[in-house]
Amino acid sequence: MTRTNLNRSSKLLALVACTLLLSAFAAPAAAVSVAEEDAPAEGEVGEQVSATVTLDELYKNPQWNTWSVTGQTNLTDVTWTVTYYDQTGSKVGSDEFDGQNFSGATVSSDDGVSEVDVKVTGTVPEVTEYQYEEEQSFLLMGLSQSRNGGASNAIQSWETHHYTTESADARAAIENAEAAIESAGGADTQQAEQSLTQAIRAFDGDNPDFDLATELANEAEQQAGSAQQSSQTMQMAMYAVGGLVALLVVAGGFFWYRSNQTTYDKLG
Structure with a gap:
């Protein structure tokens, strides 16, 4: 192999190594930031529980000026409350939804929304199968952001241990x-x-x-x-x-x- 080819190969290897190194340390872009969360670690079957999550950094990664919050849960008899706040912390609106899945809670910079609270309330579901070695859990809340074009990003999900007295x-x-x-x-x-x-x-x-x-x-x-x-x-x-x-x-x-x-x- 000639000296020129050796130099080209060395430069190529160095470029590949640099790319791999940067990709290893690059942090994945988050859809929305979770500023606060108040979720129970466990709940007894049949008990009513609530969880509240506060979202901010609403228009970064991706830079969507308008999008919708969607939610999922395995609770039963479910009510969702979505509350919107402006930069001063003043409430500018709210929506309520029923059911284990909801969509249509619109977040828009045109409305001055800079922070969103999502609260879910429902009844802890039955346990389908017990295993001693691993405590049983269910989906308490899963949140995503979606756009009319069909694009969506998962925000975060929360699992909760459920049990009976026995x-x-x-x-x-x-x-x-x-x-x-x-x-x-x-x-x-x-x-x-x-x-x-x-x-x-x-x-x-x-x-x-x-x-x-x-x-x-x-x-x-x-x-x-x-x-x-x-x-x-x-x-x-x-x-x-x-x-x-x-x-x-x-x-x-x-x-x-x-x-x-x-x-x-x-x-x-």
């Missing part, structure tokens, strides 16, 4: 059993671990038995405690035997020493 009690019992087994240390916890496995099996699935899961988990916790106590009793017994043996050795040595130090008067 599932929460069963989960807590299983967690306690796991902690008891772990704290049992070197004790024989095989029986407790078997009960724990059965408790988790009773918890999992689309038709769980939380009463059975709680009962088995409580048994596992008790079994782990008994195993730990038995192990400690055995250790104490071994220490006691070791102490007794040591005492006998010392006593035997003492008597041997005394017997060898005793002198007898053969003449009486």
Whole structure:
């Protein structure tokens, strides 16, 4: 290869490397900025909850002067409230929508809108399938921006853990059993671990038995405690035997020493 070709190849490689480096550090353009959010981390099935998100930087990335907010949720009996504010923080309008999906909340710089609050209120849905290893969650709120031409950008989504009183009690019992087994240390916890496995099996699935899961988990916790106590009793017994043996050795040595130090008067 000639020197000219080598130079061209080197420049090409350098250009490719520079491009890759810049693309690795370049931050993706956000559709809209989320200034504040107030969303519950969890909710009980059947409970009514609310979440509110404040949007700003409304006309950057992309530079759309007019667009619409769209929303989705897995809550039931849903009401959406979209409130618009100007640069002074004064309310300039609001819209309300019903249903798990809404669209048509128009954001426009011509109306002086610089900030938008989106609030969703509804009922926490049922859990379709339980898994102990992974807490169940549902879509609390998902927001996007869309334009009449069909273009759209996802803004952000929020997930929330949902549960029932029975599932929460069963989960807590299983967690306690796991902690008891772990704290049992070197004790024989095989029986407790078997009960724990059965408790988790009773918890999992689309038709769980939380009463059975709680009962088995409580048994596992008790079994782990008994195993730990038995192990400690055995250790104490071994220490006691070791102490007794040591005492006998010392006593035997003492008597041997005394017997060898005793002198007898053969003449009486």
